[in-house]
Amino acid sequence: MTHARMTPHPETWLRVTPAGLYCVPGDFHIDPARAVARAVITHAHSDHARPGHGAVLASAETLMLMRARLGAEGAGRSQRALAWHEPLQVGDVRLALVPSGHVFGAAQIVLDHAGSRVVVSGDYKPRADPTCLPFEPVPCDLFVTEATFALPVFRHPPAAGEIARLLASLRLFPDRTHLVGCYALGKCQRLIGLLRQAGYDAPIYLHGALLPLTAIYEQAGVFMGAIRPATAADKATLKGALVLAPPSAIEDRWARRLTDPVLALASGWMRVRQQAKRRGVELPLVISDHADWDELLATPGTLGCGEVWVTHGREEALIHALGLRGIRGRALSLIGRAEEDGGEAAETMAAGAATAPSKDPPP
Amino acid sequence: MRAFALLLERLLFAPARGAKLALLEAWFRDQPDPERGLGLAAITGELVFPAAKAGMVRALAAERTDPTLFALSYDFVGDLAETVALMWPEPPPGRTPNAPPPTLAAVIAALAGTPKAALPALLAGWLDTLDASARLALLKLVTGGLRVGVSARLAKTALAGWSGVPLDAIEEAWHGERPPYAALFAWLEGRGPRPDAAGAPLVRPLMLANALEEGDLATLDPARYRAEWKWDGIRVQLVAGPGGRAIYSRGAEEIGAAFPEMIAALAGIDAVLDGELLVMREGRVAPFADLQQRLNRKTVSARMLRDFPVGVRLYDMLFEGGQDLRALPFDARRARLEDWFARASPPRMDLSPLIPFARWEELAALRAAARNAAIEGLMLKRADAPYLSGRPKGPWFKWKRDPLKIDAVLMYAERGHGKRSGLYSDFTFGLWRDKPGTGTGGSVGEQELVPVGKAYFGFTDAELAWLDRWINANTTERFGPVRAVAPLLVLEIAFDGVQRSARHRSGVALRFPRIARLRTDKPAAEADRLETLERLVPVASPD
Ligand SMILES: [Zn+2]
Numbered sequence: 001m002t003h004a005r006m007t008p009h010p011e012t013w014l015r016v017t018p019a020g021l022y023c024v025p026g027d028f029h030i031d032p033a034r035a036v037a038r039a040v041i042t043h044a045h046s047d048h049a050r051p052g053h054g055a056v057l058a059s060a061e062t063l064m065l066m067r068a069r070l071g072a073e074g075a076g077r078s079q080r081a082l083a084w085h086e087p088l089q090v091g092d093v094r095l096a097l098v099p100s101g102h103v104f105g106a107a108q109i110v111l112d113h114a115g116s117r118v119v120v121s122g123d124y125k126p127r128a129d130p131t132c133l134p135f136e137p138v139p140c141d142l143f144v145t146e147a148t149f150a151l152p153v154f155r156h157p158p159a160a161g162e163i164a165r166l167l168a169s170l171r172l173f174p175d176r177t178h179l180v181g182c183y184a185l186g187k188c189q190r191l192i193g194l195l196r197q198a199g200y201d202a203p204i205y206l207h208g209a210l211l212p213l214t215a216i217y218e219q220a221g222v223f224m225g226a227i228r229p230a231t232a233a234d235k236a237t238l239k240g241a242l243v244l245a246p247p248s249a250i251e252d253r254w255a256r257r258l259t260d261p262v263l264a265l266a267s268g269w270m271r272v273r274q275q276a277k278r279r280g281v282e283l284p285l286v287i288s289d290h291a292d293w294d295e296l297l298a299t300p301g302t303l304g305c306g307e308v309w310v311t312h313g314r315e316e317a318l319i320h321a322l323g324l325r326g327i328r329g330r331a332l333s334l335i336g337r338a339e340e341d342g343g344e345a346a347e348t349m350a351a352g353a354a355t356a357p358s359k360d361p362p363p
Numbered sequence: 364m365r366a367f368a369l370l371l372e373r374l375l376f377a378p379a380r381g382a383k384l385a386l387l388e389a390w391f392r393d394q395p396d397p398e399r400g401l402g403l404a405a406i407t408g409e410l411v412f413p414a415a416k417a418g419m420v421r422a423l424a425a426e427r428t429d430p431t432l433f434a435l436s437y438d439f440v441g442d443l444a445e446t447v448a449l450m451w452p453e454p455p456p457g458r459t460p461n462a463p464p465p466t467l468a469a470v471i472a473a474l475a476g477t478p479k480a481a482l483p484a485l486l487a488g489w490l491d492t493l494d495a496s497a498r499l500a501l502l503k504l505v506t507g508g509l510r511v512g513v514s515a516r517l518a519k520t521a522l523a524g525w526s527g528v529p530l531d532a533i534e535e536a537w538h539g540e541r542p543p544y545a546a547l548f549a550w551l552e553g554r555g556p557r558p559d560a561a562g563a564p565l566v567r568p569l570m571l572a573n574a575l576e577e578g579d580l581a582t583l584d585p586a587r588y589r590a591e592w593k594w595d596g597i598r599v600q601l602v603a604g605p606g607g608r609a610i611y612s613r614g615a616e617e618i619g620a621a622f623p624e625m626i627a628a629l630a631g632i633d634a635v636l637d638g639e640l641l642v643m644r645e646g647r648v649a650p651f652a653d654l655q656q657r658l659n660r661k662t663v664s665a666r667m668l669r670d671f672p673v674g675v676r677l678y679d680m681l682f683e684g685g686q687d688l689r690a691l692p693f694d695a696r697r698a699r700l701e702d703w704f705a706r707a708s709p710p711r712m713d714l715s716p717l718i719p720f721a722r723w724e725e726l727a728a729l730r731a732a733a734r735n736a737a738i739e740g741l742m743l744k745r746a747d748a749p750y751l752s753g754r755p756k757g758p759w760f761k762w763k764r765d766p767l768k769i770d771a772v773l774m775y776a777e778r779g780h781g782k783r784s785g786l787y788s789d790f791t792f793g794l795w796r797d798k799p800g801t802g803t804g805g806s807v808g809e810q811e812l813v814p815v816g817k818a819y820f821g822f823t824d825a826e827l828a829w830l831d832r833w834i835n836a837n838t839t840e841r842f843g844p845v846r847a848v849a850p851l852l853v854l855e856i857a858f859d860g861v862q863r864s865a866r867h868r869s870g871v872a873l874r875f876p877r878i879a880r881l882r883t884d885k886p887a888a889e890a891d892r893l894e895t896l897e898r899l900v901p902v903a904s905p906d
């Protein structure tokens with residue numbers, strides 16, 4: 001995919017504005033940080049899907065999740081669901097949605113204009129996940145990537161091994177409730193899916209903030225098994241049980257209602273001990289819905305692109321390492337993106353899910 | 364190595380003693396010999412091999428990683444070994460390493476027989492076969508940095524819990540044994556005889572006193588108790604017999620090498636004696652600061668021996684010849700001690716006198732009047748009590764003298780400014796309490812440390828330097844200039860008062876706390892509890 005001589009560079013038609021990435025020939029923003037007239041949304045996480053846009057285009061699954069989180073109004077005054085891979089002409093751009101493997105409904109946006117192809121990945125993960133479609137690599141000229149875990153220390157081990165550690169801990173401490181902190185959208189349901197894959201068939205108890213989104217997964221046909229609200233269960237029932245809760249709940253009073261719980265946290269950040277120690281985590285589980293360092297570095301090479309733009313995360317290391325491989329990198333430094341995967345955004349997420357409609361999360 | 368790494372990781376993050384015990388018990392149950400014994404030795408610091416330096420680890424990283432990426436990663440992680448372990452290149456997914464990962468036994472055997480120059484290549488080869496947590500375990504092991512908060516005592520408690528053999532019996536059998544403790548495990552599993560150290564000078568578990576609390580005296584009959592001064596030295600157990608001579612600290616550490624004159628004084632004696640080690644000049648006890656000159660030394664100079672001569676003030680006798688006196692009442696043991704002392708007139712030893720009294724008020728007056736710096740207060744011992752291990756409630760009390768003092772555990776250290784910049788000068792210490800939500804219904808709760816104050820260290824530069832080394836060797840985390848340390852070092856804190864405070868997590872605040880001294884002789888588990896401090900809060904104090 002080399003540029004023809006007269007092909008305009010994508011930077012002439014894909015711009016960074018205060019609201020975020022803006023596609024000039026299609027007149028829309030991608031994952032804008034503030035309310036805009038026309039938005040294409042990669043996925044329903046709060047730092048990508050803000051409330052109050054005019055027209056919203058996204059996958060049907062993402063729109064479903066956005067309506068649950070932001071209310072029917074907040075998710076966009078007019079909403080259009082686009083089927084996977086179905087091309088759509090928007091102004092002077094051809095657009096398509098391709099699975100990014102990040103969470104249920106998460107899409108990469110493929111943009112074709114004036115002889116160039118740009119793929120905006122949103123957040124992505126090129127690994128199996130029982131709760132969403134797998135990441136599909138789309139060859140392109142320019143790849144717009146995330147960089148949440150863009151340091152060589154972040155290499156996510158196979159998730160099945162982390163689940164095995166959690167199950168081993170349940171056997172070792174059969175009387176202690178295992179409270180697992182996890183992001184309300186995506187991580188929670190993936191954990192449930194992984195546990196079911198590993199043969200864990202006991203009821204799994206959820207903090208109230210995780211219930212509405214999990215119900216949507218179930219309605220959409222994702223197998224979750226026996227799910228119970230944790231608040232309805234008494235202490236004795238929760239002995240030796242698994243309880244999932246937003247990351248903030250493991251640090252605050254909510255955890256104290258349980259008898260001597262094992263505090264676990266499922267996040268890519270748990271790879272670094274200091275991060276686990278600081279949060280008082282007894283069982284860190286390195287499970288992430290983002291690409292790890294090896295994947296962030298290898299993916300652009302497999303797409304054949306000569307240039308990579310980095311939206312949010314640790315740009316410096318990734319751009320340096322891509323440079324060593326002959327790929328030009330550029331940091332977009334988009335504002336309004338939180339560090340996901342159990343970072344501060346998780347708490348915003350949880351609050352958003354618990355109190356439902358259109359409350360603009362703090363930046 | 365993988366299973367060992369998983370154990371280390373869980374121990375590191377386990378906040379409570381109970382969880383640590385459960386993890387160790389599972390390790391003893393599930394692991395084969397010699398892995399379980401070697402793991403035990405590694406965790407409790409019993410393994411000896413030439414340690415690699417941080418510089419070697421850094422050099423390895425430089426060979427295998429990009430310098431910019433290394434710098435960015437180190438900056439984020441903050442720990443050298445962890446950075447290297449996490450970013451060490453791995454074979455692509457699906458491809459397995461060329462060699463199987465080594466067992467812990469293989470690693471330890473190879474380390475012992477490898478010259479230093481060959482160590483980097485050996486290490487790199489192993490790192491290539493291990494996953495991240497095992498790489499970290501390996502690097503921490505070779506740099507001597509495994510710090511997971513497990514004392515020898517805790518490990519023995521776990522052995523007792525797993526095997527059902529009483530802790531005292533394990534303590535006694537332990538001493539003749541070396542890693543990987545195959546005979547010990549065989550005995551504990553009922554497959555072999557109890558290891559016999561054949562007359563070696565073994566430590567016997569100490570009997571400890573409870574602090575006397577407000578109101579205790581009213582319930583005690585003075586006629587049934589004996590009183591002694593509580594001397595401000597370090598508690599020791601002297602063990603001498605045909606099998607050898609040894610001096611044990613209250614942490615069951617053998618400290619004879621630091622006190623050769625005392626070892627010499629035990630020549631010809633066949634007994635186990637309990638007493639206080641003090642610097643004594645012509646029978647007069649010198650201040651604790653003098654004794655401190657002699658502590659924590661591997662060797663001792665002739666000048667030290669001359670300037671700070673030590674002796675032991677005896678107060679109990681556990682064995683005479685081969686005869687175990689521990690089941691006898693205190694009065695009978697005391698009589699045996701006095702008889703023996705009169706016959707043997709051992710050098711460098713004297714008897715701690717009994718203080719006659721009839722009523723508690725007399726003792727209280729004596730205690731209040733005692734101005735000798737070598738006296739910490741009084742000991743009360745029940746006349747009919749046998750010598751029991753641990754800290755039974757009732758037979759022994761310590762009745763400490765004012766000012767207010769408390770034994771706390773060092774939690775954080777911060778580097779100072781100005782004259783003492785570079786050295787740690789600012790210390791946060793904590794006390795034990797039951798972890799909230801545990802220990803209900805009369806059972807013993809899991810213990811956690813809660814910070815109760817911060818103090819500057821007012822000691823000599825030599826002491827500061829010692830502390831500096833200790834902190835470097837026991838750091839578990841860094842936060843800028845502040846380091847968290849393993850909860851192992853006891854500090855005696857003197858203070859003028861204590862009051863309730865909503866601003867402190869502990870709920871109490873100390874007035875003018877200062878570090879009175881380092882209590883390297885005292886195991887951290889025996890530091891004071893938060894309740895001890897809470898009881899000192901004046902009842903009528905305005906909130
Ligand atoms: Zn996301």
Ligand SMILES: [Zn+2]
Nearest residue numbers: 047123146340
């Ligand atoms: Zn994101």
